[in-house]
Amino acid sequence: MSYEAADRESAVLLAVQASRALAAGGQADMVWGHASVRDPGGRGAWMKSAGWGLEEIDAEKIVLVSRDGAVLDSGVAEGEAPRHIEYPIHTEIMAARPEVGSVVHTHSPAANEFAALDVPLRPLDHAGSLFCYPDIPRFTLTGGLIKTEELGAALAGTLGSLAMVASAPFDNWQHNAYGLDVTFVTPPHVLLFLGSFATMIGTNLRMAGLIHRSTEPLQKRLVSLLLVVGAIGVAPLMVLIIQQTWFTNMHTASCYLAVAVAFPWWMIAWGWGSAHRWGCTIMAAIYMGVGMAAEWLLPLIPAQPKLGPVYHPVTHLVPLSFPLLLIVPAFVTDVLLQRLKQRSWAKAVWIGPAFVPVKATLVVPQQLIRSVEQILVFTLKAILLWRLLGFDHAFFSPWEAVPSRG
Numbered sequence: 001m002s003y004e005a006a007d008r009e010s011a012v013l014l015a016v017q018a019s020r021a022l023a024a025g026g027q028a029d030m031v032w033g034h035a036s037v038r039d040p041g042g043r044g045a046w047m048k049s050a051g052w053g054l055e056e057i058d059a060e061k062i063v064l065v066s067r068d069g070a071v072l073d074s075g076v077a078e079g080e081a082p083r084h085i086e087y088p089i090h091t092e093i094m095a096a097r098p099e100v101g102s103v104v105h106t107h108s109p110a111a112n113e114f115a116a117l118d119v120p121l122r123p124l125d126h127a128g129s130l131f132c133y134p135d136i137p138r139f140t141l142t143g144g145l146i147k148t149e150e151l152g153a154a155l156a157g158t159l160g161s162l163a164m165v166a167s168a169p170f171d172n173w174q175h176n177a178y179g180l181d182v183t184f185v186t187p188p189h190v191l192l193f194l195g196s197f198a199t200m201i202g203t204n205l206r207m208a209g210l211i212h213r214s215t216e217p218l219q220k221r222l223v224s225l226l227l228v229v230g231a232i233g234v235a236p237l238m239v240l241i242i243q244q245t246w247f248t249n250m251h252t253a254s255c256y257l258a259v260a261v262a263f264p265w266w267m268i269a270w271g272w273g274s275a276h277r278w279g280c281t282i283m284a285a286i287y288m289g290v291g292m293a294a295e296w297l298l299p300l301i302p303a304q305p306k307l308g309p310v311y312h313p314v315t316h317l318v319p320l321s322f323p324l325l326l327i328v329p330a331f332v333t334d335v336l337l338q339r340l341k342q343r344s345w346a347k348a349v350w351i352g353p354a355f356v357p358v359k360a361t362l363v364v365p366q367q368l369i370r371s372v373e374q375i376l377v378f379t380l381k382a383i384l385l386w387r388l389l390g391f392d393h394a395f396f397s398p399w400e401a402v403p404s405r406g
Contacts, residue, residue, distance in 0.1 A: 011037045011046045012062045019048050022106055023055035033106040036090035039064055043072055045090040045103070049081040067091045086145055088152025096156035193236050200233045204270060223274045230270030231286035237262045238324060245324060267330060268351070272337055284330035291323025
């Protein structure tokens, strides 16, 4: 974790909070396991003293351990707070990685099982894939205690550049420190979005270069790919402003300010840059198509929440919301880009003010579409349910003549 405490008190407090959070997360193993915080003065690492469980730690049980193993500071009298024998795990990693501000060593059951098996670890989701190529680093020099500087340095070298550098562990730390997310825009999510945008921008710039050097058949395919990548980028932008654009906020100024800041620059950059007449419209159509598919298909997949407390019963995957009707302002933008002959700054003067007002006129239609869509989905589910229960057509047409039994 890349964080440095401001002073002694902050370092001690962070070490206590980290220990308690690990215990609350089920990482306690009697008196073993420890979390450390880099000393702001560069003297070593603040960590819990030996002989205590993670759940028992308070400020008096935190010690400052130097790289050579000396206890330099503690909350009790000298000699009453012994250090852990595996302190080199912390001090050597911090010595090898100046950007690391905290090190955690626990005996997680899942990690223990993986360490005992000589098999590769395979990712099950996109977050896991950040750490599984080409493989999870595995320290095989010894299965014993890391109690010397040499073993600690070897362990630090094994970690390489994968230790605490991606948004997934940052997200886990955020949850341990502050609880479950109550907002979409958290620091780990923003970090993940920035990485996604950097990847998409790099991809599209690469394709733009290929478009200018390619012949016409290949150019058309590359333009299509460029617009698809641009459309994929609309979804993260929508997530970043979803709280401002929720249905209850669509009549507020913050909604239109968020729309004006988030979408025009991205859509025009790739729509106009693709040289396609309807670049912005195509991107908006792809975004809306994917959003509507999620709105209609995800509720068909059974699922139950694994985190709690959950007071509202959830039995299926829940989509975010009906996608914003961006296709209309995108169409107006494409028309203006084709018709206006002025320079780029003059086009911006016209297109910018046109994008948001057009979106504003669609608030009521979007809410109506949302209501009609919910009614249609509910009706379809009811019809399918009755069919599955075995009711025949006569049940739905009671006015039809019932055949006589004569």
